[in-house]
Amino acid sequence: MTKANPTPRRVALAGASGTIGAAVLRRLEAEGHTVTAVPRAALADPDALAEVMDGAQPEVVISCIASRSGAPRDAQAVDYEANVDLLAAAVAAGAGHFILLSAICVQKPLLAFQRAKLAFEAELTASAMGYTIIRPTAFFKSLSGQAKRVAAGKPFLIFGDGALTRCKPISDDDLARFIVGCIDAPEARGKVLPIGGPGPAITLKEQGELLFRVAGKPARFKSVSPRIFTLAERLLALGAPFSGWFAEKAEYARIARYYATESMLVRDSATGEYSAELTPEFGSETLESHYRRLLEGG
Incomplete structure (x- = not known):
């Protein structure tokens, strides 16, 4: 969808301090758009948010905000309420297009943050x-947590x-x-767009x-049963x-179990199964090149 010569727009970007938001900011600036980064603090203060948006007069608003923990209170405050406030401010400022960074996992909403994201998606549509x-x-960052283990010669944990x-x-x-x-x-416009990187789909x-392979070490694996998260959730739920505190930790156990057992691919509406074939691909950067940079300290 990238144009060779995009028309410069006035853009308000929420979430510019996050990993994806920072990349979006770089891209917007590289393409010559006029960008106003919405401070995170302003999202919790309607008056401050209105002031930022009035000054920006955005044609386009992009939201890359997301709860950091996924805990119910955090998800409600950020994934839902902050986006609702941002949408209201965007309407008041005369913006014509709201681009929302959501997540593919909302297709099967079993967690608090997924339900909060879907609630705002419904408000927006x-x-x-x-x-x-x-x-x-999945983001490259989310698949990089075990790089140090591998570099240190430790086994890679699988479920x-x-x-x-x-x-x-x-x-x-x-x-x-x-x-x-x-x-x-x-x-x-008016679309919900699932998107993945260049394939093929990859297992844990x-x-x-x-x-x-990138580290030049023999593969070693240690298997963990996902049922450990089910047990932890049941105990904490008591x-x-x-x-x-217990409620929050029980939700973290649910989140861990979800990511240990659910694929991040488009679900086939006819079968309910995850489908690599139905998951669109975009881009050119590979996970292998990312791992090489990571292990070389880049």
Whole structure:
């Protein structure tokens, strides 16, 4: 969707301090757009937010904000309420297009942050604002947590046989290019767009094999049963009615179980199964090149 010579727009960007938001900011500036980064603090202060938006007079608003923890209170405050306030401010400022960075996992909403994201998606699609909702698959960063383990010669942790889940990971810069490319793309208006990086889909074990190969080390794996998260959730849930701490930790266990057992691919509406074939691909950066940079200290 990227144009060779995009029309410069006035853009308000929320979430510019995050990993994807920072990549979007770089892309917007590289393409000559006038960008106003919305401070995170302003999202919790309607008067401050209105002041920022009045000054920016955006034609396009891009939201890359997301709750950091995924805990119910955080998800409600950020994934839903902050976006609702941003949408209201965008309407008041006369913006014509709201681009939302969501997540592909909302297709099967079992977690608090997924339900909060879907609640705002519903608000956005029901509004009079022109919209584009982008649901990316896994980010490179989310698949890099075990790089130090592998570099240190430790085994790569997998769940079950390592083939329970698959994804088509996408780089920060490729995703940013896709997001910014939606600004002047008529075919993106009023659409919910799932997007992945260049395929093929990769399992957790294949991620480990790739890391070991790049590190020049023999592959070693240690299997963990996802049921450990189910047990933890059940135990923590016993204390949830009496303690917010227990409720929050029970949700973290649910999040861990979800990512250990659910693929980040488009679900086939006819079968309910995750489908690599139905998951669109975009970009050119590969997970292998990312791992090489990571292990070389880049």
